[in-house]
Amino acid sequence: MLLGQDHITEEGEFVINMGPQHPATHGVLHLKIGLDGETIKKIEPHLGYIHRSIEKMCEQLSYRQFIFTTSRMDYLSAHINNQACVLAVEKALQVEATPRAKAIRVLMAELTRLASHQLWWACMGLDLGAVTPFFYAFREREAINTIIEETCGTRLTQNYMVPGGVMMDIHPNFQKRVKEVLKQIKEKAHEYDELLTGNVIFQQRLKGVGYLSKEDAVSYGCSGPTARASGVSCDVRKLFPYDGYEQLKFDEILNTEGDSWARYLVRLGEMKQSISIIEQLIDNIPEGDFQAKTKNVIKLPKGDFYQRVETARGELGVYIVSDGGATPYRCKFRSPNFSNLSAIPKMAEGAKIGDLVAIMATVDLVIPDIDR
Amino acid sequence: MSASTIIFYILSAIIVGGGLLAVTARKIFRAAVFLLFSLIGIAGLYFYMNYEFLGAVQIVVYVGGIIVLIIFSILLTAESGSDMKKPALSRILFSALATIFACALTLWLIKQHTFHVNESTIIEPSVRNIGRQMLSTTEHGYILPFEVVSILLLAAMIGCIVIAIKIKPKT
Amino acid sequence: MVITGVCLLAFLVVLCFFLGYMERKVAAFMEIRLGPNRVGPKGSMQIVADTVKLLFKEGLTPDGADKFLFNLAPFIVVITSMLVVAPIAYARDFQLWDINIGVLYVSSISSMAVIGILMAGWSSSNKYSLIGAMRSGAQIVSYELSIGLSLISIVILSGSLQLSEIIESQANGWWIFKGHIPVIISFVIFIIASTAEINRAPFDLTEAEQELTGGFHTEYAGMKFAMFLLSEYINLFVVSAIAATIFLGGWMPFHIGGLDAFNHIMDYIPSSIWFFGKTFLIIFIIMWFRWTFPRLRIDQLLNLEWKYLLPISMVNILLVTAMAIMGWHF
Amino acid sequence: MTNEELKYSITELLPVATYDESGEFLNIIIPSDELIPLMKELRSKKEFDFDYLFCLTCIDWKDHLMMVYHLLSKVHKHCIVVKAKITDIQNPKIESVNCIWKTAELNEDEVYDLFGIRFLNHPNLRRLFLEEDWKGFPLRKNYVDENMIKL
Known part of the structure; x- marks a missing residue:
């Protein structure tokens, strides 16, 4: 990569490599930055440091197995990734999950989203030099992870979804624990505002930084909070509802400012929406089976199937091309981070190095999702 | 030789050595650092003579101000890390001659002047006296207005630079 | 000696x-x-x-580094911060070097520390270090002005540059109480500017690990790195001690005019405890900043100095001068 | 527009296009050299207004390569899948759509890296994930990894 053709070779330009080992990239992302003083002129992402070729692996795995590779993509919304695969398989088989399974899936997905946004908030402060918020956010995130662990057995790569439902029923304590955590989050919400949201320095660091216009957001294929902060309505849960999202009351948080502060506010708003979704469901989990009957060896009919879901970072698409066999002929994951990353050079044009860190923090990239 | 004399010679060695190294150093950044040592040595000499105010001003103005500016501008130049070219022989010769001439002139002037110890009016070099002297309107006075004029000139200079500076056209 | x-x-x-x-x-x-x-x-x-x-730990020196300057820089940083400690009065009649230009001496020596940082950043031959060094140059040179001006306000009031005399002038009350609002303003400016001067958060742009992976000391390891750490803490102490001396009366106990009994009890507390108590209070405040504030951006940092702190402290100097001439302070 | 209307309008534009409606979306299969004119129409015409390219990938069907473009209109909320057939397997190339949707730049880099399709008029075509000197294109069906350890 470094040997190949270089776009940042202009005479007199100061080139620095941010990453592959850099604290602000949250993983092994490598950005080659052309600088003029501290002002950014060009950014060129270089990827592949943790490329595992998940798409190639999926071609060898059965339809029950390939779901679990996706937990390792966007590991912060592992549940939602699994859900996308499961839904794609269900769509192809024309099987529907049981009502109980759907409710559990949505609950788990929203808990994951909440935990993921907590982590984003924690790292957001850390990236801008405020260390303390990290610990406050992790206090709640750990509680959520503990709940998920109780039911799924793992904290991060849950692998809980199977075609037709979920792998096992929820833990008896689940409802009680979730209510406790929600209560805790609501009680501590003011701490979040005091620590970061209300801080003048913090606001000044984000306002007007990393502007992305609505047209650019669409053209770069941005999705999730990144695009919604630019005024693009793109919540898959609203536009193409799945697993019973159509019956739930929640708002799509939109903001038209398009800067980092807007992205920050959108994510904060989404946390509140997730809480409201969980509250609507937690006492109304339907009784019944948690898994619909499916065949042991799943074979999909010939054709291609596309399923999208809303992960914590945007629209995840699973594109399965089947030739009628027991493994996918071709499996493509349209990852939200990959598209959001491509918009970063645009957002960071003319910004400072410190701004780039703020932009990356608000876009909230998860590198394994880019380097699938 | 008393301890005091030894300290004097150490300081002098720092000043002279720093100066020599500053002009002979191949790297421009190193030259600036050696110049810094030389200037600190001079400040040390002032402290040694109990002219603390002068010493502190020397450090504030030369070390904290001018050297930092020099280093800062060196950082902004592109090739601060590479060795400079060896200067032409004629330039070395001429600068050597100029140095020897200046040295000789200074020594000659010092030789000419007879230093007599003035024991009757010892002016205490306290800040209070310096301040009084600055504002005095008698002989050797009017120092503050003089300094103000120089600040004015500096401001004018900066203004000229600001006006003359080219703003890169945005592409 | x-x-x-x-x-x-x-x-x-x-x-x-x-x-x-x-x-x-x-x-x-x-x-x-x-x-x-x-x-x-x-x-x-x-x-x-x-x-x-x-x-x-092994003290690595990078291959491309200017070895002489790379190894010299930590010493310069440590020596300058240690030199500043000399004129501080730790307790009643306990001062190592009561230089008659104490305040000027402190501000002059502390202005040398930036050279060590510039040297470290440049000689590492690392681009992140170089950016860190450039930032620190711009930052320290500008914030020195505010520090100087806020110190001068007390020099005007007490009429002396000597630290011992400044402390004596506060025998009947600390300057922060005697000097009304202008002195409180200069105290606040001093705390802000000196936090910037010693490169602590929220002004730690020179190291900014999330942006510059450590800034000017990215390449340092082992004992050489420890020296930067050492000088950071000495600087923290010095700055707080100077603030305590100039604004909070140094080792002077807390007195309230007219309440003799109370003042007597205050006098029983040893003067060193007064000094260290005040110093550590300010140290705690500066640490408090670090663990609650996000970092500023470089242009915001310079704006804060040139657009806000410097004009305010200049006007403040006029106020203090007027107050000193008219004798409005206690 | 409904799928029927889309089909009608596109047939007017490009008579050679064939259709496949078995799946969720309307699939249009076109030869690779017709791609850019059609895409430009799909993007710019007010009644199509496909402004959101949400998935760009490729499928290796052994005898030909198929570029797949999933398009969505944020205004009209209709979806379409454009499939461009590349028959030249040895030296596959196709026009880049980067001039229409900017998201294509990195996505096409990825396809170039993993399938070896050369995109013409691409601003910065490079191997995105693998090293420059990597031999072969991993997502092709005939790719054999010599270093792979069989389990």
Whole structure:
């Protein structure tokens, strides 16, 4: 990569490599930055440091197995990734999950989203030099992870979804624990505002930084909070509802400012929406089976199937091309981070190095999702 | 030789050595650092003579101000890390001659002047006296207005630079 | 003289150990966690363990570095911060060097520290270090102005540059109480500007690990890195001690005019406790900044100085001068 | 527009296009050299207004390569899948759509890296994940990894 053709070779330009080992990239992302003083002129992402070729692996795995590779993509919304695969398989088989399974899936997905946004908030402060918020956010995130662990057995790569439902029923304590955590989050919400949201320095660091216009957001294929902060309505849960999202009351948080502060506010708003979704469901989990009957060896009919879901970072698409066999002929994951990353050079044009860190923090990239 | 004399010679060695190294150093950044040592040595000499105010001003103005500016501008130049070219022989010769001439002139002037110890009016070099002297309107006075004029000139200079500076056209 | 000097250096090292421990505990307190609690009672030996670790680490020098300057820089930084300690009065009649231009001496020597940082950043031959060095140059040179102006306001009021005389002038009340609002303004400006001067958060742009991966000391390891750390803590102490001396009366006890009984009780508290109490209060405030504020951006940092602090302190100087001439202070 | 209307309008534009409606979306299969004119129409015409390219990938069907473009209109909320057939397997190339949707730049880099399709008029075509000197294109069906350890 470094040997190949270089776009940042202009005479007199100061080139620095941010990453592959850099604290602000949250993983092994490598950005080659052309600088003029501290002002950014060009950014060129270089990827592949943790490329595992998940798409190639999926071609060898059965339809029950390939779901679990996706937990390792966007590991912060592992549940939602699994859900996308499961839904794609269900769509192809024309099987529907049981009502109980759907409710559990949505609950788990929203808990994951909440935990993921907590982590984003924690790292957001850390990236801008405020260390303390990290610990406050992790206090709640750990509680959520503990709940998920109780039911799924793992904290991060849950692998809980199977075609037709979920792998096992929820833990008896689940409802009680979730209510406790929600209560805790609501009680501590003011701490979040005091620590970061209300801080003048913090606001000044984000306002007007990393502007992305609505047209650019669409053209770069941005999705999730990144695009919604630019005024693009793109919540898959609203536009193409799945697993019973159509019956739930929640708002799509939109903001038209398009800067980092807007992205920050959108994510904060989404946390509140997730809480409201969980509250609507937690006492109304339907009784019944948690898994619909499916065949042991799943074979999909010939054709291609596309399923999208809303992960914590945007629209995840699973594109399965089947030739009628027991493994996918071709499996493509349209990852939200990959598209959001491509918009970063645009957002960071003319910004400072410190701004780039703020932009990356608000876009909230998860590198394994880019380097699938 | 008393301890005091030894300290004097150490300081002098720092000043002279720093100066020599500053002009002979191949790297421009190193030259600036050696110049810094030389200037600190001079400040040390002032402290040694109990002219603390002068010493502190020397450090504030030369070390904290001018050297930092020099280093800062060196950082902004592109090739601060590479060795400079060896200067032409004629330039070395001429600068050597100029140095020897200046040295000789200074020594000659010092030789000419007879230093007599003035024991009757010892002016205490306290800040209070310096301040009084600055504002005095008698002989050797009017120092503050003089300094103000120089600040004015500096401001004018900066203004000229600001006006003359080219703003890169945005592409 | 030599013996007291050596004692002072030993004291400084112990002090830095304590400050390191204090920083960890303050951070832990702010971050709802425990902090060091394994090595020694309540984790108090943690910093010793860290020092031993740093001592045994290999002090790498990068290949492309200018070796001479790279190795010189930490010494310059440490020496300058140690030089500033000399004129501080620790207690009644306990001052190592009562130089008659104390305030000027402090501000002049502390302006030298930036050269060590510039040297370290440049000689590492690392682009991140170089950016860090450039930032620190711009930052320290500009914030020195505000520090100087806020110190001058007290010099005007007390009519002396000598630290001992400034303390004496506060026998009937600390300047922060005697000097009304203008002195409070210059005290606040002094705290802000000196936090910037010693490169602590929210002004730690020179190291900014999330942006520059450590800034000017990216390439330093082992003992050379420890020296930067040492100088950071000495600077923290010096700045707080100067603020305590100039604005809060140094070792002067807290007195209220007219309440003789109260004043007598205050006098029984040893003067060194007064001095260290005030100093550590300010140290705690500066640590508090670090663990609650996000970092500024470089242009915001310079704007803060040139657009706000400097004009305010200039106007403030006029106010203080007027107050001194008219005798409006107590 | 409904799928029927889309089909009608596109047939007017490009008579050679064939259709496949078995799946969720309307699939249009076109030869690779017709791609850019059609895409430009799909993007710019007010009644199509496909402004959101949400998935760009490729499928290796052994005898030919198929570029797949999933398009969505944020205004009209209709979806379409454009499939461009590349028959030249040895030296596959196709026009880049980067001039229409900017998201294509990195996505096409990825396809170039993993399938070896050369995109013409691409601003910065490079191997995105693998090293420059990597041999072969991993997502092709005939790709054999010599270093792979069989389990």
